[in-house]
Amino acid sequence: MMVSGKYSVEELLSGYKLSVGSMHIAAVASHSALDVFDGAKDEGFRTIAVCQRGRETTYLRFRRIVDIPLILDRYADVAREDIVGRLRSLNTVFVPNRSFAVYVGYDTIEGRFPVPIFGNRYLLRYEERIGDKTYYKILDRAGIRRPRTYASPDDIDRPVMVKMPHAKKRVERGFFVAVDREDFWRKLRRLVSDGVINETDMSNASIEELVVGAHFNVNYFRSVARDEVEILSIDRRIQTNLDGLLRLTADIQLEIRDYFDVEMIEIGHEPATIRESELNKLFEVGDRFVKAAEEVEPPGVIGPFTLQLMVTPDLDIVVFDVAFRIGGGTNVYMGVGSQYSKLYFGRPISLGRRIAMEVRECIENDCLGKVVT
Helix, strand or coil: ECCEEEHHHHHHCCCCCCCCCEEEEEEECCCCCHHHHHHHCCCCCEEEEEECCCCCCHHHHHHCCCCCCEEEHHHHHHHHHHHHHHHHCCEEEEECCCHHHHHCCCHHHHHHCCCCCCHHHHHHHHCCCCCCCHHHHHHHCCCCCCEECCCCCCCCCCCCCEEEEEEECCCEEEEEEEECCHHHHHHHHHHHCCCCCCHHHHHHHHECCCCCCEEEEEEEEEEEEEEEEEEEEEEEEEEEHHHHHHCCCCCHHHHHHHCCCCEEEEEEEEECCCHHHHHHHHHHHHHHHHHHHHHHCCCCCCCCEEEEEEEECCCCCCEEEEEEECHHHHHHCCCCHHHHHHHHHHHCCCCHHHHHHHHHHHCCCHHHCCCEE
């Protein structure tokens, strides 16, 4: 099935019955899976929820949108030969989310999971900030502004945001802000002492210039069937315990600052819009990003991707994070549809439904091989 180190699309789809009534859409039952399943059902597909034992209740209770709950001991077991065989026998297209990438792992996804994946499986690795394959490479290729990065804490010459793995919640990242290099070492030692981060993870840390501005998650969709790059929705993160601390008055924040470490763990999202004059810039940035990704990792972006960005006081756009798959914030629009999608389709749709629409249109127009890898 492998061609030049990558799966052959022809082999991946070999033996598949390519019709909406015969095919299933699957996802790891976490992150944005409810959005995926709800959208798939709206477009007439059957669904498979790959659940980890002990975390399946949600997907059993919302039984309208889950046709087959596949309960495994570990999410990673989805790559077992027998499970892969079952998925293929059900003509399954797999939709990746963050949990799929984290729990199954890039190496397994790229080389040991012969199930058609909607999107470019080889771009998932580029969400990281270390190594040869990072989203920095694509942003730089596209000429899109991003925060300056520092190779060493000794190079810090301004306030920075430090991003590294969380010590206990490995699916999360441990973030902290340092105003200078002395503050960096002081906070690092404190967070290590409190068990929030491990000092051994410093080699996996990214130190970025702190950019202050208005924060937006812009959820794009690169459609192969329609040959366009769409902006479907915008959202903002709700983070714990940052959200709770910001709800306190400044005097209380100062009084308790030595008792709480600020953690920016994503726990929810809220809808947002942006002034219309900025949309032109967002389309330009999205188009340049798609072109650069195609040059760096062919066939490039397929389907959903998210650019997390700041808009500065000068109304410049600075991208500080990237997702090459459906993002957590899209759940805000599940069922009711996202705010910009109506401008394309005459009705609001969710990103989960947009994925299913693309799969359906490619089945009907014989282009499914161009949207799976």
